[in-house]
Amino acid sequence: MANHKLVALRTIWIKEITRFMRIWVQTLVPPAITMTLYFVIFGSLIGNRIGQMGGFSYMEFIVPGLIMMSVITNAYSNVSSSFFSAKFQNNIEEMLVAPVPTWVIIGGFVGGGVARALLIGIIVTCVSLLFVDLQIHHFAAIVITLILTATLFAAAGLVNAVFAKTFDDISMVPTFVLTPLTYLGGVFYSLSLLPDFWQVVSKANPIVYMVNGFRYGFLGVSDVSFSTSIGVLIAFNVILFAIAYRLLDKGVGIRH
C-alpha cells in the first residue's frame, strides 16, 4: 500500500515537471533574463559606484539574494498557477477520485514547485558566474536554506491557489506581498544600513531570514544568526503545511 502512494507521488512529480518543461518559455526563460538584467544593472553598472557592502563587492553581496528571489517567486508561482488551473479546469478531479491521500497531493505539487525553483536557482547561479567568482562558505547551509525556502513558498502558493477564485487572485499575493517583502528583505542592502527602528521592523519580515541564511552559506556573513534563520524557516514551513493540509483535507474550493 505504501508503495502505491509512492507511485502516486512520483506521478504527480512527473506531471508537474512535465508541465513547467512544456511551457519553458514562460517558466524558465523569464527569470534568467530578469536576473541577468539585475546583475548587469545593479551589480556591474551601479554596483561599481556603491563600493563594498558587508565587506564584499556589491555584486558578490547581492548574488545570493537574487538567487533567493528567483527561488521564492518560482516556487510560489509554479504551485499557485498549476494547482489553480487544475482546479479551474477540474482536472484536480483526476486525483480526487483516486485513492491519493492529501499528503501525497501536497507533496506532489510542492515537489513540482521545488523542482522548478531548484532548476531556476541553478540557472541563475550559472548566469551569476559570468559576473562574479562565487565563493562557497558553507555548502550545507546553502542547500538547507534553499530547500526550506522553496518548500515554504511552494506551500504558500498552494494555500493561495486553494482560496483563489480567479486568475487575478493568484497574481495578487506575488504583487502586493511577495515582491515588497523581497525588496525589503535585504536582497539589495545590509540591514545594518537602516536606522535602528527599521532594523527591528525588518526582522518581522521572514524573507530577511532566508536571504541572510543563504548569504551566510555563500559569504559567511549575515545580519541574523544562521540558527535563527533555520528556526524561522522551519516554523513557517510547519504553519503553511498545516494550513494546506487542513484546507485540502476538508476539500475547500475543490469538493462541493
Added chain:
Amino acid sequence: MYALEIDGLKKTYKSGVQALKGINLTVEQGDFFALLGPNGAGKSTTIGVISSLVNKSEGKVLVSGHSIDDDLIAAKSCIGLVPQEFNFNQFETLQQIVVNQAGYYGVPRHIAKERAEKYLKQLELWDKRNSPARSLSGGMKRRLMIARALMHEPKILILDEPTAGVDIEIRRSMWTFLKKINEQGITIILTTHYLEEAEMLCRNIAIIDKGTIVENTSMKALLSKLNMETFVLDLDVSNGRTARLEGFEHRLLDNHTLEVDVAKEAGLNPVFNQLTEQGIQVLSMRNKTNRLEELFVRLLESGRDGGNANG
C-alpha cells in the same frame, strides 16, 4: 454484497439547493444499471457523492461493501469514473493523461504503459496517443475519458452521460464496447437522457426526479407496465372508403393515415381483419412513440402530482 448500496442519501449544496432528498438504491454486482432523469434531477450529484467529488449531507454509501466514510481508499479503488464534463488537462497528450491516471491509483508506470496501449487501442485512440487532448473531437474526448477510467481496471464503471454529443455510429460502437466489458464482469452504472440507450443496454433502471427516486425496477418490468402501443398505419384508400375501426382507440390523421392504440394482449390481427373487410389494404406500419419515452413522462408526472409511481 452489492456493487453499490445507497441508503438515505441527502445532499444540500452551499447555495441552499437540495439536490438529493433521501435516495435509496442498490445495484447488483455485474449489473448494467441506468440512472435516468431530466436535467437537474440529481444524477451527477449522486455520482459525485459516490466518487467522493461531492460531500454528502446525510446517508450511507457502500461501494463493493466499503463505506465511503470508513474505508474510502478501498471504495475509490473499485470505481472508474467517466464524468459528464471533460476534466482532463487539455494540453497533456492522451498517453500522459491515461498513464498518470493509473499512477494515481498506484499502478506502476511500466504496467500503466502497457494498459495505455491496450485501452487506447480498444477505444480507437491509439493513433492519437501523442496529440494533446484539446485536438480531439468531442466523441474522441468521451472515449478518452472511458479509457482513462479503465486504467486501474475497476470493478465498477460509472458513466455520466457518456454518449452526450456523440454521433449515432460512435454511440453504437460505444454500446458494443460497454456491453463487452460488462460481459467480462464489470458492473456498469450510467446516466443518460437517451431512453433508447437505457432500453438497449440496461437490465435495471432507476428514475430520479427532483432529488427523489420515483422508480427503481428491472427494465423488463418497467416496459411491461406500459401495455399500450400506438401504431401508425399507412393505408391504400384507392377505393375511396374511409377506414373505420371498432373496439380500438383510433384517429385518422388524414384519409390514408390511421393511428391506433393497441393493447399488447389484444394483438394486431383484429385491426387488420376489420380493415380487410372494408377492402382497405395496409401498405406499411410503424411504431409511433418510443414507449419508454412515454412511460418516462407519465412516471414523472405522477411523481410530481404526489401520486405513487411505485404502486
